[in-house]
Amino acid sequence: MDMNGGNDVAYGRGGNDQLLGNGGNDVLYGGNGDDILNGGAGADKLYGGNGFDRFIFDRRADVIDYVMDFQHDVDKIDLSQIDANANRAGDQAVIWRGYQEFTGRAGEGRVYQAGDNTWLALDFDGDARADMRIAFDNHPLIGLGDVIL
Template sequence: MADASLTLTAAQSAALGSMEVASTGTVTLSDLTSAISALSAGDIAGLAGAGITSIYATNGTLKLSAAQYEALGTTTIDSRDKVTISSNHSFVASNNVNNVTLVGNRNIDATGNSKANILIANSGNDHLNGMGGDDKLVTGTGHDTLTGGLGADRFVFADGKTGGNSFATADRITDFNHSEHDVIVLTGVSAIAGNSASAGEFTFIGDHSFSGHAGELRYEQVGGNTYIEGDTTGSGSAGFMIRVDGLHDFAASDFALNPLLL
């Protein structure tokens, strides 16, 4: 096919077998029912080799397995709703992608766009980068790194999803910005161990030392970085911590602590 445009559904493409695409030709693979997931990794790899550079899921959710996604290579993914990815490769959202959910346990770099994205980590060690827009970055159970980019971003944590309990292994926020009204959301973290997160909120005590009462939230500056720490047992030590790059003087307004106010 040369000097022409051709639109194929996923079913048509799978039934086609082989196709030669000249550099002046254009092929659009389209499936409005989101059945593109029926394509095997081999099918996708063959399409990429034939010169197809974009896959669009314009009506619904696009879900790809690790093998399917890895077969795409540098192919652009464009979805009007949301994309679910399981892969150990990086993912960059095109302009029409709003929400990205990472599944599985692989380490993924997921990058948003200029919109207000929701990026959700999996159980791997992920890096979520919201870029522009007022983004919501949600950690998983791995050792995650969050970069909000421009806009009023929300960094969302929950029980068991704050990384390790040490300076080296805590989840990390790279670019918290007070002037852009970034917020650290801890409404999913139990202030008192054994209670549900909705049973009560943390008491922010600034940079003061823990007093031995469960439910206290503080920050301390160590080695050029700032660490958010919560005492959930009343032991006077941190039950979890979150690293924030740079030196920050946090205020209570930098946190969302009460689930009833969200």
């Protein structure tokens, strides 16, 4: 299901659904089944529901998306379509740091907990500061096995 670019709310149909928010601040509900959710541009809230869900982040974003029900060792965070290093030509994968700090190397991704969320932060330019962040509600554990780089 592909939204039209406004601030949309979309619900999966109980099977293995694909929901794409496009532009706008969308809310996507996968429901039952192994769903694929991509909020697109905008500050989105993504609910995978039951099943083995995949949350796709395919562009650099200066807004924060929220994954509301991530399940460690079940769901996947797909970062494979993002060019993680703005300083090099081509398409570089994210360098996974886990729960460690950024080192100042362009293309790093790390996880930390703050407030009510677990955060996944990406540093595209090597300044050791987050250029993109994704929030995960309820402090889920996020390990390398949860991420597609």
